[in-house]
Amino acid sequence: MRKNILVGQSGGPTAVINASLYGVITEGKAHPEHIDTVYGMVNGIEGFLSGRCMDLSQELTAEDLLLLKQTPAAYLGSCRYKLPENLDAPVYGLLFEKFTSLGIGACLYIGGNDSMDTVDKLSRCARLRHENVSFIGVPKTIDNDLPVTDHTPGYGSAAKYVASTVREICLDASVYQQPAVTIVELMGRHAGWVTAASVLARKHPGDNPLLIYMPEVPFDMEQFLENVKNALDQQPNVVVCVSEGIRDKHGRFICEYANEASLDTFGHKMLTGSAKLLESYVRNRFHVKVRSVELNVNQRCSSLLASAADVHEAVLSGRTAVQQMLGGATGCMVTCSRRHTPSYELEYGLTDVCNVCNKEKGFPVDWITQKGTDIGPQFLEYALPLIAGEPERIMELGLPKYLSRSRKTPA
Amino acid sequence: MRKNILVGQSGGPTAVINASLYGVITEGKAHPEHIDTVYGMVNGIEGFLSGRCMDLSQELTAEDLLLLKQTPAAYLGSCRYKLPENLDAPVYGLLFEKFTSLGIGACLYIGGNDSMDTVDKLSRCARLRHENVSFIGVPKTIDNDLPVTDHTPGYGSAAKYVASTVREICLDASVYQQPAVTIVELMGRHAGWVTAASVLARKHPGDNPLLIYMPEVPFDMEQFLENVKNALDQQPNVVVCVSEGIRDKHGRFICEYANEASLDTFGHKMLTGSAKLLESYVRNRFHVKVRSVELNVNQRCSSLLASAADVHEAVLSGRTAVQQMLGGATGCMVTCSRRHTPSYELEYGLTDVCNVCNKEKGFPVDWITQKGTDIGPQFLEYALPLIAGEPERIMELGLPKYLSRSRKTPA
Numbered sequence: 149m150r151k152n153i154l155v156g157q158s159g160g161p162t163a164v165i166n167a168s169l170y171g172v173i174t175e176g177k178a179h180p181e182h183i184d185t186v187y188g189m190v191n192g193i194e195g196f197l198s199g200r201c202m203d204l205s206q207e208l209t210a211e212d213l214l215l216l217k218q219t220p221a222a223y224l225g226s227c228r229y230k231l232p233e234n235l236d237a238p239v240y241g242l243l244f245e246k247f248t249s250l251g252i253g254a255c256l257y258i259g260g261n262d263s264m265d266t267v268d269k270l271s272r273c274a275r276l277r278h279e280n281v282s283f284i285g286v287p288k289t290i291d292n293d294l295p296v297t298d299h300t301p302g303y304g305s306a307a308k309y310v311a312s313t314v315r316e317i318c319l320d321a322s323v324y325q326q327p328a329v330t331i332v333e334l335m336g337r338h339a340g341w342v343t344a345a346s347v348l349a350r351k352h353p354g355d356n357p358l359l360i361y362m363p364e365v366p367f368d369m370e371q372f373l374e375n376v377k378n379a380l381d382q383q384p385n386v387v388v389c390v391s392e393g394i395r396d397k398h399g400r401f402i403c404e405y406a407n408e409a410s411l412d413t414f415g416h417k418m419l420t421g422s423a424k425l426l427e428s429y430v431r432n433r434f435h436v437k438v439r440s441v442e443l444n445v446n447q448r449c450s451s452l453l454a455s456a457a458d459v460h461e462a463v464l465s466g467r468t469a470v471q472q473m474l475g476g477a478t479g480c481m482v483t484c485s486r487r488h489t490p491s492y493e494l495e496y497g498l499t500d501v502c503n504v505c506n507k508e509k510g511f512p513v514d515w516i517t518q519k520g521t522d523i524g525p526q527f528l529e530y531a532l533p534l535i536a537g538e539p540e541r542i543m544e545l546g547l548p549k550y551l552s553r554s555r556k557t558p559a
Numbered sequence: 560m561r562k563n564i565l566v567g568q569s570g571g572p573t574a575v576i577n578a579s580l581y582g583v584i585t586e587g588k589a590h591p592e593h594i595d596t597v598y599g600m601v602n603g604i605e606g607f608l609s610g611r612c613m614d615l616s617q618e619l620t621a622e623d624l625l626l627l628k629q630t631p632a633a634y635l636g637s638c639r640y641k642l643p644e645n646l647d648a649p650v651y652g653l654l655f656e657k658f659t660s661l662g663i664g665a666c667l668y669i670g671g672n673d674s675m676d677t678v679d680k681l682s683r684c685a686r687l688r689h690e691n692v693s694f695i696g697v698p699k700t701i702d703n704d705l706p707v708t709d710h711t712p713g714y715g716s717a718a719k720y721v722a723s724t725v726r727e728i729c730l731d732a733s734v735y736q737q738p739a740v741t742i743v744e745l746m747g748r749h750a751g752w753v754t755a756a757s758v759l760a761r762k763h764p765g766d767n768p769l770l771i772y773m774p775e776v777p778f779d780m781e782q783f784l785e786n787v788k789n790a791l792d793q794q795p796n797v798v799v800c801v802s803e804g805i806r807d808k809h810g811r812f813i814c815e816y817a818n819e820a821s822l823d824t825f826g827h828k829m830l831t832g833s834a835k836l837l838e839s840y841v842r843n844r845f846h847v848k849v850r851s852v853e854l855n856v857n858q859r860c861s862s863l864l865a866s867a868a869d870v871h872e873a874v875l876s877g878r879t880a881v882q883q884m885l886g887g888a889t890g891c892m893v894t895c896s897r898r899h900t901p902s903y904e905l906e907y908g909l910t911d912v913c914n915v916c917n918k919e920k921g922f923p924v925d926w927i928t929q930k931g932t933d934i935g936p937q938f939l940e941y942a943l944p945l946i947a948g949e950p951e952r953i954m955e956l957g958l959p960k961y962l963s964r965s966r967k968t969p970a
Contacts, residue, residue: 161734194736316632316863445850
């Protein structure tokens with residue numbers, strides 16, 4: 149019996165979350181004997197609850213699908229919506245009514261830790277209610293902090309963006325002779341995977357970035373200033389990379405030190421990042437030129453230099469979810485693991501979503517060097533395959549051509 | 560008689576200043592009957608004064624030259640050094656001694672307004688001293704603010720980076736349903752060329768960025784807040800682009816409202832944080848989610864999506880300088896103008912450097928729409944050819960391969 153499937157995107161954007169959506173749609177279309185229509189939730193489970201949904205099988209042309217694959221952010225729109233713990237809550241009844249009315253046999257949810265919580269609750273609820281709808285999670289997060297799986301789609305492109313952008317910042321910082329410190333702030337409030345990728349920018353020993361501060365290592369301001377001083381003694385241009393989530397030994401975020409600092413003319417507090425705060429500490433201590441650079445949202449959504457490996461793996465993750473759904477799986481998330489082969493090869497599998505939801509995989513502490521300010525060679529071996537290659541790209545008027553929902557279906 | 564030539568880079572980095580250097584070196588090598596060695600000043604005129612110089616004819620292999628062409632920032636290093644007004648100052652004697660001892664017949668200086676001041680003074684000084692050394696400027700600045708020439712190498716790639724990055728920020732901002740304002744700060748303290756490029760990110764009427772604030776239009780805080788309110792009434796996700804140099808009607812920089820300005824060696828105000836400041840105004844007025852994004856140094860130096868047209872024109876500018884030097888020119892800067900042809904074609908020429916040095920070409924005020932918050936179609940016609948195409952690129956371990964002086968000649 150043919151059924152319809154429903155797919156949604158949730159959590160923060162990435163460069164390849166739409167490549168996973170492309171994988172789901174194309175694999176869905178490849179099984180016409182089992183799958184009728186692929187529907188998309190607009191703005192995740194939250195938008196779906198308010199009736200926002202689109203027919204992805206019909207509305208996207210072949211060219212649209214190719215554009216979708218190279219479009220960053222989240223084509224379907226996203227949400228941050230936590231379903232209630234109580235599986236008797238009315239919202240579940242409402243959701244399953246909607247699933248029934250659309251003839252949905254399976255729901256695939258592309259997202260990170262929080263989104264897997266949604267998959268978990270819905271699959272448990274389906275069992276309790278004896279509803280014949282399966283739920284499968286497709287991993288997605290630049291943070292790379294999902295347990296069980298070797299890595300997550302989205303991380304490779306974020307790592308490649310960080311490495312190449314930090315490399316350019318290092319070149320930029322090196323043009324003048326005057327001593328100068330550049331502090332780059334990178335995403336990852338709890339796990340340092342994205343920050344660690346900055347080490348890929350270093351091309352020879354003694355090359356910038358000279359110092360890397362991870363959220364896994366307690367941050368000490370005096371030690372930091374001492375390290376910057378030593379680095380300035382080594383060379384005039386020092387680039388430091390810091391995680392947005394660096395904390396002192398008491399667990400207090402360094403960016404919280406700024407409470408007394410920046411006020412606008414009305415006395416409003418201006419929010420300050422870790423790098424901006426460290427900038428003022430370094431300037432006041434050493435009276436050298438200091439600049440802070442926050443890579444901001446582009447590190448999560450930029451496709452200017454997406455990783456071909458990452459795009460490919462995101463597509464395969466989406467395809468695997470559909471295949472596993474056809475095989476009867478539910479309450480699971482797609483995972484990947486490395487084969488024990490000389491070259492990099494992945495094997496796709498499943499894990500019970502309970503092993504993933506609301507859990508975080510930190511950066512391995514033994515991959516951080518002894519002084520706590522550098523990343524060891526184990527990480528390079530791990531990360532290099534993830535940033536390999538650049539996908540071919542359709543361009544238009546000098547810019548990458550992206551698919552925009554607002555043009556297809558005015559909201 | 561064969562002579563040596565000397566080339567230097569000065570001012571801020573760009574994505575293509577090294578492409579101009581590539582043009583100078585390869586054109587220099589193409590005339591062995593007239594040119595012996597191409598020397599490079601390390602860290603511009605300032606480094607050269609302290610004896611820092613390299614033999615570019617010998618030290619760079621054919622592969623190095625290809626890498627040089629795709630390497631952003633400034634391979635030779637840069638400086639911000641102002642020669643004295645008094646042409647009898649001892650520094651001039653010292654410089655001409657050095658020119659003589661190296662057998663320099665011509666000096667090419669790649670830079671912007673301030674660098675052209677150096678070309679002007681040195682060429683006037685040579686005439687006064689009856690020294691047979693010619694001086695030619697090769698234009699370079701992302702600011703696109705040099706008079707006479709149609710545009711400057713460096714601008715096309717900066718415009719392409721801004722357009723593509725703002726496009727990605729708009730996609731990122733659109734994923735959630737909740738009302739949110741994103742404020743993007745762009746470079747250009749006096750001229751709005753870089754900020755204007757953000758309009759290239761808009762793909763259909765009503766698409767973000769909805770508001771663009773140029774330094775050429777006096778900024779009014781209440782009107783700005785009113786405009787943001789109207790935009791939020793139109794759609795939940797509003798992206799605003801602002802120049803770092805927006806000023807109120809009294810000429811006061813908006814970022815000074817936060818009391819954070821300092822001066823560089825040329826007496827320029829160094830600006831931080833228009834967007835950050837506006838972020839706090841919008842948050843406090845409307846209590847919506849607000850984010851500010853400063854594109855920072857990458858808009859001037861990123862090669863992640865360089866413009867092939869820009870790279871090509873930077874090379875030709877360098878080549879033209881060498882050819883004009885061989886033809887006897889001095890005290891001039893290379894210029895380009897558009898031919899009156901249906902397709903985009905450039906013609907290269909020269910202008911007396913006096914027409915350029917210490918002058919700035921603002922963005923045409925009649926290309927800014929009546930309300931002062933948008934850019935008209937004349938700019939699109941002007942800018943689209945400048946961002947066309949992407950150069951082929953040599954990659955290594957997943958990243959663009961760049962040439963680094965620190966590996967060739969340890970300082």
